[in-house]
Amino acid sequence: MVKASGGDDSYLAWMIFATLATIGMTTLLQVARIGRMGTGLALPMRTSFISIPFCIMALVDGGPATLTTLVLVTAAFQILISRWLFFLRRIVTPLVGGTVLMIVTLSLASVVFDLLKTETESGRADTFMVALATGIVIVVLTLRGSAALRLWAPIICIFVGCVFAMVLGIYDFERVTQAEWVGIPVGGWPGPGLAFGTAFWTLLPAFLFIGATISIQVNGDVIAVQQVSWRQARAIDFRRVQGAIFSTGVGNLICGIAGIVPNVTTGGIVSFIQITGAASRNVGYCIGGIFLALAFLPKVSVFFSNLPGAVIAGYFVVVIGFMFVEGARTVIRYGTDRSKILIAGVSFWVGAAFEYNLFIPPDFGPLWGTMFQSGVTTGGVTAIILTLFMELTDPRRMRFRSQLDIEALPELNAFIAKFSDRKGWDSDMTQRLSMVAEEALLTLAPVDENKSLGNRQRLVVIASSDGPQAELEFIVATSEENLEDRIQQHQQYNLETSGEREVSLRLLRHYASSVRHQQYHEMEIVTIRVDPA
Numbered sequence: 107m108v109k110a111s112g113g114d115d116s117y118l119a120w121m122i123f124a125t126l127a128t129i130g131m132t133t134l135l136q137v138a139r140i141g142r143m144g145t146g147l148a149l150p151m152r153t154s155f156i157s158i159p160f161c162i163m164a165l166v167d168g169g170p171a172t173l174t175t176l177v178l179v180t181a182a183f184q185i186l187i188s189r190w191l192f193f194l195r196r197i198v199t200p201l202v203g204g205t206v207l208m209i210v211t212l213s214l215a216s217v218v219f220d221l222l223k224t225e226t227e228s229g230r231a232d233t234f235m236v237a238l239a240t241g242i243v244i245v246v247l248t249l250r251g252s253a254a255l256r257l258w259a260p261i262i263c264i265f266v267g268c269v270f271a272m273v274l275g276i277y278d279f280e281r282v283t284q285a286e287w288v289g290i291p292v293g294g295w296p297g298p299g300l301a302f303g304t305a306f307w308t309l310l311p312a313f314l315f316i317g318a319t320i321s322i323q324v325n326g327d328v329i330a331v332q333q334v335s336w337r338q339a340r341a342i343d344f345r346r347v348q349g350a351i352f353s354t355g356v357g358n359l360i361c362g363i364a365g366i367v368p369n370v371t372t373g374g375i376v377s378f379i380q381i382t383g384a385a386s387r388n389v390g391y392c393i394g395g396i397f398l399a400l401a402f403l404p405k406v407s408v409f410f411s412n413l414p415g416a417v418i419a420g421y422f423v424v425v426i427g428f429m430f431v432e433g434a435r436t437v438i439r440y441g442t443d444r445s446k447i448l449i450a451g452v453s454f455w456v457g458a459a460f461e462y463n464l465f466i467p468p469d470f471g472p473l474w475g476t477m478f479q480s481g482v483t484t485g486g487v488t489a490i491i492l493t494l495f496m497e498l499t500d501p502r503r504m505r506f507r508s509q510l511d512i513e514a515l516p517e518l519n520a521f522i523a524k525f526s527d528r529k530g531w532d533s534d535m536t537q538r539l540s541m542v543a544e545e546a547l548l549t550l551a552p553v554d555e556n557k558s559l560g561n562r563q564r565l566v567v568i569a570s571s572d573g574p575q576a577e578l579e580f581i582v583a584t585s586e587e588n589l590e591d592r593i594q595q596h597q598q599y600n601l602e603t604s605g606e607r608e609v610s611l612r613l614l615r616h617y618a619s620s621v622r623h624q625q626y627h628e629m630e631i632v633t634i635r636v637d638p639a
């Protein structure tokens with residue numbers, strides 16, 4: 107970015123230092139869980155690749171002050187998205203997140219193999235051999251290595267690739283030897299400043315969209331990390347998703363002040379966890395600390411920033427493969443019907459078409475043309491548009507509101523009967539829906555019978571249908587336990603039940619075709635699907 111915008115060496119040194127330091131600090135924010143900020147997961151950060159072209163435009167057209175202002179606005183927008191995630195749940199969904207994660211692998215593959223192609227075309231015939239050796243090392247260590255070797259497989263393969271590249275004369279180690287061991291750049295920071303000129307207003311829509319895209323990508327990364335971080339499957343905790351987006355926004359406020367590119371979560375950690383089996387948050391703390399240390403060690407940072415493209419390509423073949431499969435698993439898990447699978451498939455291939463220039467789009471100008479060159483942008487927009495289309499064209503939903511109390515059961519049954527009658531369903535389907543609604547209410551209702559009517563929680567039930575299938579959404583205030591996890595435990599271990607609430611769990615599991623429990627900081631929603639008998 108600095109080279110493309112005509113920056114000098116002092117600005118470049120500041121960019122490297124500030125980027126490493128900011129990634130370290132924001133990684134520590136993500137790993138920790140302070141209030142509503144953070145995830146409690148090993149989730150490191152990295153530079154947002156899709157932001158780089160627009161940051162170049164901001165520097166060229168308006169200077170560092172314009173870049174600072176735009177990144178600060180983007181960060182504030184991400185913080186708002188984290189607060190509104192409950193209301194955006196029908197758009198920022200696991201399906202959209204999994205699709206974006208799959209498309210991100212296309213963007214990474216495009217960057218990585220372009221590096222390999224450039225070096226090969228420059229006359230370095232041994233480039234392919236270096237990439238092959240790097241890839242073989244990490245694959246062998248991952249498949250057949252001990253637990254300790256799997257843990258160190260990523261680092262081992264990089265060093266083996268570098269040694270192999272040095273032997274073949276591909277890796278120039280001179281820059282590393284000339285760099286200092288310890289130090290910080292002096293005089294490179296452009297300083298604080300805000301600018302609201304023409305360049306700011308021209309680029310503002312693009313940076314707001316970048317903020318939304320980063321939030322969707324964070325959503326997919328956190329869902330994928332949660333799926334591989336536990337020994338036993340658990341329901342997705344969307345409070346962690348909110349915390350991740352919030353922390354990313356706070357971290358990007360720091361990026362704006364420093365005048366660097368916004369950060370985003372690293373989906374590649376999913377591959378690392380699957381390779382090594384290490385998912386402890388202590389790993390995340392170590393990653394953040396290492397990045398902070400690298401910021402003050404110019405020699406080490408130059409070593410990694412100067413890696414040959416062949417080494418990067420060989421390493422990322424495995425990383426990209428794990429990321430793609432994890433994104434596909436998320437899509438399959440949450441693509442509960444044919445329409446959602448179609449949305450994921452169409453969005454993925456739209457992103458692939460734009461990423462690999464499979465056709466030549468019209469000339470949209472320098473700004474929008476750059477956006478349409480990104481597969482993550484075009485594929486993500488397609489997924490959002492198709493999801494919105496499905497929401498807007500859905501049959502009208504019916505709503506029921508009351509206090510969250512078992513005394514509301516007669517009114518709830520009357521609501522279910524009215525909904526079933528409107529859909530023209532028979533008495534068997536009506537009975538199944540009534541049983542599901544009753545057991546869900548008994549499970550969610552508070553046990554404390556001494557609460558006054560004014561202190562009781564509010565309940566909202568939204569009823570909709572998809573052909574012969576019914577869907578009931580129970581929206582209540584947030585609690586600690588997850589209904590989806592409790593049902594899964596009963597199903598997995600066939601636990602003996604005791605008490606009315608446990609009996610309700612078994613009956614709910616019997617009558618419902620699927621139960622999904624999404625917990626946010628503000629509210630939680632239990633989505634129950636019911637098929638005809």
